Amino acid sequence: MASEMKPYQAISAKKKAQQQDRIPKAWRIPTDKFQNATNVMDVPLTCGLLNETESRITSDYDATALLEQLKAGVWSAEQVTVAFCKRAAIAHQLTNCLTEIFFDDAIERAKKLDQEYDPKSRGKPLPPLFGLPVSLKDSFQVSGYDTSTGLGCYVDEPAEDNSALAAMLIDLGAVLYCKTNLPQSIMTGDSDNNVFGRTLNPRNKLFTAGGSTGGEGALLALRGSILGVGTDIGGSIRVPSVCNGIYGFRPSVGLVPHSGVRDLTPPGTDGVRSAVGPMATSLRDCALFLKSIVQADTWKYDSTSISIPWVDLKPAHKLRIGVAQNDGVYTPSPPIRRGLKQVVDLLSGNNDIEIIHINLPDVESHYQDFISYMTLSGSDYYNEQFERTGEPTIPSLTAIGLLSVPGTTLQGFFNLNVRRAEAAKTYLKLFRDNDLDVILMPPAPHTAVPLDSWTKAAYTSLWNYLDYPAIVIPVDQVQDMDFADDLSNAKFGPDDEQLYSLYTGPEQYKGAPLYWTRS
Amino acid sequence: MASEMKPYQAISAKKKAQQQDRIPKAWRIPTDKFQNATNVMDVPLTCGLLNETESRITSDYDATALLEQLKAGVWSAEQVTVAFCKRAAIAHQLTNCLTEIFFDDAIERAKKLDQEYDPKSRGKPLPPLFGLPVSLKDSFQVSGYDTSTGLGCYVDEPAEDNSALAAMLIDLGAVLYCKTNLPQSIMTGDSDNNVFGRTLNPRNKLFTAGGSTGGEGALLALRGSILGVGTDIGGSIRVPSVCNGIYGFRPSVGLVPHSGVRDLTPPGTDGVRSAVGPMATSLRDCALFLKSIVQADTWKYDSTSISIPWVDLKPAHKLRIGVAQNDGVYTPSPPIRRGLKQVVDLLSGNNDIEIIHINLPDVESHYQDFISYMTLSGSDYYNEQFERTGEPTIPSLTAIGLLSVPGTTLQGFFNLNVRRAEAAKTYLKLFRDNDLDVILMPPAPHTAVPLDSWTKAAYTSLWNYLDYPAIVIPVDQVQDMDFADDLSNAKFGPDDEQLYSLYTGPEQYKGAPLYWTRS
Structure with a gap:
């Protein structure tokens, strides 16, 4: 039998067994019992594994x-x-x-922190993130553990060094205890790969948990983590935040050290770059993460990071919020439109806020150029890594079609840069002409969607293209009132219609989180 | 006769006549009288044109x-x-x-500033740079004037908009009054082109005024400006600062808005980017420029700039200065070595400073990669611009040989990026292992040199490659004691020997400024 297995299958089996070994027997739950449950959000508190203190600490x-x-x-x-x-x-x-589970090391470290610092005696000053557990996307190197990113070819190659961010978090007093799942290639909206398999959405297992930082999304939704770190090159922090009811912030590139992240883009690639940012259950936790990192001399860990002083910005005037109902390419589904209206109505009642309705210019061409940036070198680099262990392409990667886009030339790359510089000017003009502080819009045209159907980086990728900071903030959930409406409401063409048709009404979607985004 | 002229010659003749027209008759000096003077540093105060007040104001x-x-x-x-x-x-x-002279507009604006703000009445708050004249390198667009950069093909195309920096300076209350000369291609150490001709070094007309911001260098040396702005992609702020006895600071890329600069690199090119920075007669003036710009919301003028809060950094501990005697590739000439020793001796006596002797790793390969970055697209783009008006290549551009380096591919570009990321790690390790705050080294292996012989971007380009901030600070001048010594002192090979042989002793070089640089 073993000889009939492809290499990646043997690797996967071994890796999954290793994962299982790293979960103490006493912490195992009867998974069969929950196999058929669509929504497992209540299981952590009902399964009986957590004592009262543990329930309180984590809830x-x-x-x-x-x-x-x-x-x-x-x-x-x-x-x-x-x-x-x-x-x-x-x-x-x-x-x-x-993906990687290192509970033992984490508990050992926590004990040492308790010994080294005694909060009650107020002796030694406590480090900023004293004892706080932080989970990381698999792509961050953590010394002693694999950075496989779900590819068979990188399994059993434990990292020799910590990524810059892992090193910073440790120096800041945090406790690292696990890494989380992501898609093969780290480029899709479904966190699914041939080594670890697929991460499920705890609110609805038939829906994607989002990607590429989908493991974090599901883990945070179930409060198996209180602060996670992802990376975002086209929406990889924000898509799982949309899918899982959490906050997700993509800062501008370079603010949070990215050194020591395996992101699978061809080495030396440039153009649209991946940014590191927090995923959390509150807005202030995003600020906590950013502030802790930015204040800790990022340049010492990664000389390519942009090391700046932290400033507590307070609005000095009436906040001017530009509201974009859509991106001019994809029509938001009915619950998304309702959620946005809900937010705008709320904000309109605030005397310190002014709402300005805006249209986003030229988004379709920016999406096209974004895809070109993602495929500068074509697909050889990815395919070569998959082939090393005979891995098939996951369905969502086939669906987004990135691996069939041809690469470009140096001149083609420069042409993209020229167009992006023009776009940057256009958007700066939009901000200045309207004196905007921020743009409010849906983070995506839809909520979480059925497995392998989040195929566009619509809405999210615009802000990667322009390198604007962007945050996803939870608003509501799909409710009974959110009826599907006629496809004719999708006014932007066949692609729009197709995406719009994904929403089939509250029967299937009820409970899916709604969000708004801010740039 | 006119028909025998190449197009660029006719353009040049017209442009030079226009320049002449823009200098009021009363301000003309008997240039014949100074034709044969090698050093013209004293002429501004001896020629009789400036009254006592004007002499004081400018001196x-x-x-x-x-x-x-x-x-x-x-x-x-x-x-x-x-x-x-x-x-x-x-x-x-x-x-x-x-290059561009707009004294009339400047005086008009100054009058208006005087009317709008009356400093004595302390009514309206004064803008940060109230009434301060600032000169700009020709490559900065100033509305209504050419941005020819000394190329015939761009003459008579007045800019419709201000560059981001010109707009900022105007909004800050500064007075723009002229733009300054630069080399054909903006890539050499001699500010010489076929439209405006060559800028001379006021201390020694047989020596280069430096480039590419050489016009600023000469203008500041003669105090025809008190604050100038240049750009630096390989040393273009620092080389003329070395040649002209002034301070020149290259910040990291993006801190000062670069939008609206015509820098002649192929549109969309990336890799090593040009940085904007001040040229001045004091260290604090460099800080004045940076502080004024950084505090003024750079993002409003150029969304690609890195908008950060200004912080007055004070050393919290003993300053640790790493001293590199040389770059391991080119041996500094005797006066440069003496200057560095002088500085190190001075600093060694300071109890708040610790000197650590260091060697810079792998510089030669970094220089090679820097040249590759400068020639990503080969030379077609440049040659096409020159050919439009039949312009020959200036001698210094031929000498540096950049136009004969072939371009590379997208993969070649990515490979450069990979190597640079490694170099960044190596230099970060150098800083952290030695706990360095700063590196002190010669800004170049030599002082100003004879015309068209500054052919290497040695020393300066390393900091562009790594995108470290770097400043040139005046120390001394070549003196009678600075004898030329034996070529055998140049230990790093034939290239080193050739450069080392440029220094022929104090007879030719006396008075050439000496500098140290800081990264």
Whole structure:
């Protein structure tokens, strides 16, 4: 039998067994029991594995509040770490969200932190992120563990060094305890690969958990993590945030160190670059992450990062919010439109805020150029990595079609840069002519969608193309009132109609989170 | 006769006549009288054109002090502008340092500033650079004037918009009054082109004024400007600073808006990018420029700029200075070595400073890769522009040989990026292993050199390649004691020997400025 297995299958089997080994027997749950449940959001608290303290630690706080408890000595670093390791183990057994599991090391480190710093005696000053568990996307190197990114060819090659961000988090006092799942190629909206398999959406297993940082999305949704870190080159932080009811922030490129991330783009590639950012359960946790990192001399960890001082910006005037109902390419589905209206109505009642309705210019051509940036070298580099272990292409990667786009030349690359520089001017003019502080719009034309059907980086990729910061903020969920309406509402052509047709009404979609985005 | 002229010659003749027209008759000096003088540094104050007030205004202050006088109402903006226009006119007649001359507009603007703001009445708050004359390299677009960069094909195409930096300076209250000369292609160490001709070094007309921001160098040396702005992709701010006894600072790319600069690199080119920075007569003036720009919301003028808050950094510990005697490729000439020793001896006596001797790794390969970055597309783009008006290549451009380097492919470009990322890591390790705050080294292996012999971007281009900030600070001049020594002191091979042989002793070089640089 073994001889009939492709190399990647043997690798996967071994790796999955290793994962299983790293979950203590006492932390295993009867997964068969939940096999047929579509929504598993309540399982962590109902399965009986977490004691009352662990339930409280993992349920009652955002990272900012939890950090306060840790620093006040209410909970020890060990207590908090054990609680999140346990809950992450549950989340993983329900959604397959983890890749590398290092609970033992984490608990060991937490104990040492407790010994080294005694919050109650107020002796040694506590590090900024004292004892806070932080989960990382698989692509961040963590010393001693694989950075396989779900590719067989990189399994069993433990990293010798920490990525810059992992090193920073450790120096800041955080506790790293697991890495999370992502798609083969790290380029799709479904976190599915041939080594670890697919991460499921805990709210609806028939829907994608999003990608590429989908493991984080599912883990945070189930509160198996309170602060996660992803990367985003076309929406990879924001798409899983949309799918999983969490906050996700993509800063501009370079603010958070990216060195030591395996992102599978051909080495030395340039143009649209990947940015590192937080995924969290509150807005202030995104700020906590950014502030902690930015204040910690990023240049010492990655000389290519943009090391700037942190400033607590306060609006000095009435906040001017430009609202874009859509991107002019894809029509938001009915629940998305309702969610946006809900937000705009709320904001319109605020005297410190002015709403300005705007249209985004030329988005379709920017999407096209974004795809060209993603495929500068064509597909050989990816295919070569897949072929090393005989891996097939995952369905979502086939569906997005990126691997069939031909590469370009140096001149073609320069031409893209010229057009992007023009786009940057156009968008700057949009901001200045309307005196905008921020743009509010849907983060995507739809909520989470059925497996392997999130095929466009629509909405999200515009901000990567322009390198504007962008955040996803939860608003509501799909409700009974969100009826599907006629396809004729999709006014922007056949592609729009096709995407619009994904929304079939509240029966299938009820409970899917709604979001708005800010740039 | 006219029919025998090449197109560029007719364009040049017309342009030179236009320049002459823009210098008021009363401001003309008997240039024949100074034709044979090698050093013209004293002419501005001895030629009799400046009255006592104008002499004081242009001689007695750096930009910071002059701005204080302007803001205190000691001198009016008009007085200051007229004084610098006059002195710039003298400098131009001596060294051919200007390209676009707009004294009339400048004086008009100064009058309006005086009317709009009355410093004495302390009514309306004064803008940060109230009334300060600032000169710009020709490549910055200034609305209504050519941005020819010394190429015939761009003459008589007045800019419709201001470059981002020109717009910022105007909004900050500065007075723009002239643009300055640069080399054909903006890529050599001799500011010489077929439209405006060559800028001469006011200390020694047989030596280069440096390039590519050589017009600024000569203008500042003669104090026809008190604050100039250049661009630097391989040393273009620092080389003329070395040649002309001034301070020149190249910030990291993106800190100062670069939009609206015609830099003649093929559109959309990437890799090593040009940075905008100040040229000045004092260190604090470099800070004045940076602070004024950085504090003024650069993103509003150029969305590709890195908009950061300004911080007055104070060393929190003993300053650790890494001293590199050379780059391991070119041996500094005897006066440069003496200058560096002088500085190190001085600093060694300071208890707040620690000196650490270091060697720079792999510089030769970085220089090679830098040249590859400069020639990504080969030479077609440049040659096509020259051919439009039948222009020959200037001697220094032929000498550096950049136009005969073939271009590369997209993969070649990515390979360069990979190597540069490795270099960045190596240099970060150098900084961290030695806990360095700064590196002190010669800014070049030599002082200003005879015309058309500054053929390497040695020393300077390393910091462009790595995108480290770098400043040139004046130290001393070549003195009688600086004897030439044996070629055997040049230990790094034939190229080193050749460059080392340029220094022939104090007879020819006496008075050439010596500098140190800081990264």
